[in-house]
Amino acid sequence: MSSRKPGYLRPIDFRDGVVDMNHGAGGRLGAQLVDDLFARAFDNEFLNQGNDGALLPVPPGQRLVMATDAHVISPLFFPGGDIGSLAVYGTVNDVAMLGAQPMYLSAAFVLEEGFALAQLRRIVLSMAAASRLCGVPIVTGDTKVVERGKGDGVFITTTGLGMLPQARDISGANARAGDAVLLSGSIGEHGVAVMAQRASLQFETGIESDSAPLHTLVAALLQAVPEGAVHVLRDPTRGGLATTLNEIARQSGVGMLLQESTIAVLPQVAGACELLGLDPLYIANEGKMVVVVAPDAAPAALQALRAHPLGRRAAQIGQVVADAQGFVQMTTGLGGRRVVDWLSGEPLPRIC
Amino acid sequence: MKYVDEFRDGALARNLAHSLAAAVDPARTYSFMEFCGGHTHALARYGVVDLLPASVRMVHGPGCPVCVLPIGRIDLAIGLALERGVILCTYGDVMRVPASGGLSLLRARARGADIRMVYSPADALQLARTHPQRDVVFLAIGFETTTPPSALVLRQAAREGLKNFSVLCCHVLTPSAITHILESPEVAQYGTLALDGFVGPAHVSIVIGSAPYEPFASAWHKPVVISGFEPLDMMQSILMLVRQVNDGRAEVENQFTRAVNREGNRAAQAVMAEVFELRDSFEWRGLGEVAHSALKIRPAFAAFDAEQRYALQYRAVPDHKQCECGAILRGVRQPTDCKLFGTVCTPENPMGSCMVSSEGSCAAHYTYGRWRDIPVVAA
Amino acid sequence: MCLALPARVVELLDADTAIVDLAGVRQQVSIALVPEARVGDYVIVHVGHAIGMLDETEAQATLALFAELARGTA
Numbered sequence: 001m002s003s004r005k006p007g008y009l010r011p012i013d014f015r016d017g018v019v020d021m022n023h024g025a026g027g028r029l030g031a032q033l034v035d036d037l038f039a040r041a042f043d044n045e046f047l048n049q050g051n052d053g054a055l056l057p058v059p060p061g062q063r064l065v066m067a068t069d070a071h072v073i074s075p076l077f078f079p080g081g082d083i084g085s086l087a088v089y090g091t092v093n094d095v096a097m098l099g100a101q102p103m104y105l106s107a108a109f110v111l112e113e114g115f116a117l118a119q120l121r122r123i124v125l126s127m128a129a130a131s132r133l134c135g136v137p138i139v140t141g142d143t144k145v146v147e148r149g150k151g152d153g154v155f156i157t158t159t160g161l162g163m164l165p166q167a168r169d170i171s172g173a174n175a176r177a178g179d180a181v182l183l184s185g186s187i188g189e190h191g192v193a194v195m196a197q198r199a200s201l202q203f204e205t206g207i208e209s210d211s212a213p214l215h216t217l218v219a220a221l222l223q224a225v226p227e228g229a230v231h232v233l234r235d236p237t238r239g240g241l242a243t244t245l246n247e248i249a250r251q252s253g254v255g256m257l258l259q260e261s262t263i264a265v266l267p268q269v270a271g272a273c274e275l276l277g278l279d280p281l282y283i284a285n286e287g288k289m290v291v292v293v294a295p296d297a298a299p300a301a302l303q304a305l306r307a308h309p310l311g312r313r314a315a316q317i318g319q320v321v322a323d324a325q326g327f328v329q330m331t332t333g334l335g336g337r338r339v340v341d342w343l344s345g346e347p348l349p350r351i352c
Numbered sequence: 353m354k355y356v357d358e359f360r361d362g363a364l365a366r367n368l369a370h371s372l373a374a375a376v377d378p379a380r381t382y383s384f385m386e387f388c389g390g391h392t393h394a395l396a397r398y399g400v401v402d403l404l405p406a407s408v409r410m411v412h413g414p415g416c417p418v419c420v421l422p423i424g425r426i427d428l429a430i431g432l433a434l435e436r437g438v439i440l441c442t443y444g445d446v447m448r449v450p451a452s453g454g455l456s457l458l459r460a461r462a463r464g465a466d467i468r469m470v471y472s473p474a475d476a477l478q479l480a481r482t483h484p485q486r487d488v489v490f491l492a493i494g495f496e497t498t499t500p501p502s503a504l505v506l507r508q509a510a511r512e513g514l515k516n517f518s519v520l521c522c523h524v525l526t527p528s529a530i531t532h533i534l535e536s537p538e539v540a541q542y543g544t545l546a547l548d549g550f551v552g553p554a555h556v557s558i559v560i561g562s563a564p565y566e567p568f569a570s571a572w573h574k575p576v577v578i579s580g581f582e583p584l585d586m587m588q589s590i591l592m593l594v595r596q597v598n599d600g601r602a603e604v605e606n607q608f609t610r611a612v613n614r615e616g617n618r619a620a621q622a623v624m625a626e627v628f629e630l631r632d633s634f635e636w637r638g639l640g641e642v643a644h645s646a647l648k649i650r651p652a653f654a655a656f657d658a659e660q661r662y663a664l665q666y667r668a669v670p671d672h673k674q675c676e677c678g679a680i681l682r683g684v685r686q687p688t689d690c691k692l693f694g695t696v697c698t699p700e701n702p703m704g705s706c707m708v709s710s711e712g713s714c715a716a717h718y719t720y721g722r723w724r725d726i727p728v729v730a731a
Numbered sequence: 732m733c734l735a736l737p738a739r740v741v742e743l744l745d746a747d748t749a750i751v752d753l754a755g756v757r758q759q760v761s762i763a764l765v766p767e768a769r770v771g772d773y774v775i776v777h778v779g780h781a782i783g784m785l786d787e788t789e790a791q792a793t794l795a796l797f798a799e800l801a802r803g804t805a
Contacts, residue, residue, distance in 0.1 A: 555735040
């Protein structure tokens with residue numbers, strides 16, 4: 001932070017103030033917002049240099065992993081999280097799903113003219129807390145303002161950098177027939193928690209988003225099994241578990257066979273989905289992961305997941321099978337068989 | 353979930369499967385139509401077909417209101433939203449159905465139409481109250497389960513004297529549709545499938561009771577078993593149908609005794625009769641014009657009838673020539689018999705009524721069951 | 732025909748409205764079509780409206796029938 005005091009500026013009114021076009025004009029007011037809000041909250045050695053970019057050390061013998069995510073979620077605040085914490089954890093998770101250790105984040109904000117500074121501050125503080133929890137600093141960023149009506153309050157894009165050891169190769173293309181398919185916990189919570197907030201729904205579900213950083217769960221898993229035993233890691237976000245499994249099946253050129261009774265769904269999530277005519281398999285999650293692992297390593301993998309707070313309900317939900325058609329099939333709780341297909345379009349509630 | 357989970361129990365399902373296997377007569381086959389789209393969806397979603405004897409064939413009927421909603425009706429709704437600037441509300445199921453001009457309700461929204469999804473007709477009424485300067489139109493679809501809620505909001509709108517609320521009524525009726533399947537003139541063209549009986553809809557029957565199905569048993573000599581919604585209910589109902597057929601009986605039996613009785617819900621019937629009356633004829637997508645099969649709003653409520661208020665002119669829009677939905681809805685053909693199935697016609701790009709919603713025969717088969725006919729799937 | 736679920740009435744708000752509970756999810760619904768519903772009753776809910784009552788005795792009887800089928804006595 002600069003040691004020279006700036007000329008007098010009225011302090012930012014975080015209680016009643018709003019974003020206006022001046023904040024994005026690149027002038028004094030914009031700099032003040034960055035200094036007093038973003039830099040103060042995110043506070044780290046890289047950001048404190050005050051440059052437009054960050055100079056980051058890369059340990060020798062490591063490869064770089066990069067992931068980026070734009071966050072446009074509405075509502076901005078929901079049970080269990082907000083757009084800020086989601087933006088941090090989501091990108092941390094994308095990096096972790098390659099088996100990499102997340103190291104740095106960048107954050108770009110597109111603010112809508114008229115957006116309440118109190119809400120912005122709440123979001124930024126939440127991001128700062130999330131970043132500290134993960135041990136992943138936000139080292140550089142950007143802020144722009146768009147005219148009223150051209151944004152939804154705030155959009156946040158985060159990019160994450162991580163380090164990957166040379167030997168590691170975890171990819172959606174690596175699933176092999178015979179592999180075990182594991183799931184780290186129960187599904188559907190994030191999507192239902194968010195949907196319950198929307199104006200047209202009046203229910204109190206008591207369901208919280210499962211939004212959480214998974215990188216320590218990944219690290220615990222990778223330590224517990226031989227290098228190379230974990231073939232695929234992916235977090236089932238938009239489109240839900242069904243979409244993620246179909247993606248992996250297609251990338252790897254395999255099929256899958258799941259057992260419905262092994263897939264955990266909280267009773268309230270099941271109830272909410274029933275009432276809305278939605279299928280939990282297609283609902284977004286923000287704190288769960290799919291692990292495709294060599295069959296011999298499955299027991300150790302499960303044990304490691306279950307020993308971690310984010311993996312207590314981890315279970316094997318099926319196997320990878322050879323299938324030229326790439327179907328993800330499932331034996332139902334009833335004992336019948338069905339395909340778990342790709343999602344067509346957004347999951348809209350049914351009356352029928 | 354109480355009174356839901358118990359009816360999905362796998363162990364009980366296996367036992368029902370054994371009973372079914374023991375009950376079927378090895379010398380014959382059985383074809384039963386499950387009328388209701390919700391039942392079609394349940395059969396597919398739980399893989400019930402795997403637990404039925406091979407000699408029992410389930411034929412999927414036209415009881416899916418989204419599937420049978422003609423393109424022309426959706427066009428009317430889109431037109432109101434795009435050209436008249438109304439707030440157009442409807443259920444989620446309808447939003448993606450492709451209509452004319454490459455539009456659907458969702459696509460029209462992307463073009464600037466104010467189209468909102470609601471979970472209940474009461475939500476639409478509330479929108480009218482909170483937006484007094486805007487016209488609100490509710491696109492009402494559904495069979496008799498969904499009709500009483502529409503009737504309630506119309507009655508309420510009249511009581512409140514709302515000036516900006518109307519309903520575009522596309523409600524259809526179950527017994528007329530079943531009659532149409534059994535005796536329409538096109539039967540000769542498509543050939544009849546000998547249907548041995550019907551699995552009657554669960555929730556429609558809560559409203560209308562079991563009495564309306566009695567003519568099918570007595571006049572057409574077809575057994576009807578009104579079935580609950582859950583897979584165990586359906587399996588038991590199919591067992592009851594098999595036994596009726598074996599015994600040579602044709603009765604209306606009620607498996608869904610926990611919610612259905614002979615008279616139905618009198619309060620619901622009364623409000624429907626107060627607000628709606630029969631249309632002479634109504635087009636069903638895939639079936640053509642069906643007499644006395646749909647409802648319109650009574651003159652007393654004309655101020656809330658979107659067709660009157662906006663002087664709407666209905667224009668029928670035919671389906672693709674190679675679409676086999678008509679035959680599939682009557683149970684004479686299967687999805688895999690249709691040239692368009694799985695190639696041009698998919699859930700993302702539905703060409704006809706059977707693919708349009710997840711309970712149409714084709715959509716259900718494509719989404720849950722097409723692994724059974726591997727050679728048909730496009731590469 | 733359509734998606735309807737059995738839910739328990741937990742609170743009556745007025746003559747026409749109630750709060751129901753399904754597996755811990757609460758929703759406000761209209762009970763105008765089942766005016767006889769009371770707290771503790773199960774109703775069948777469709778598009779935000781209770782369209783009928785669930786008879787718990789009959790529900791148990793149906794479940795008992797499934798179990799009897801299992802024993803091969805039905």
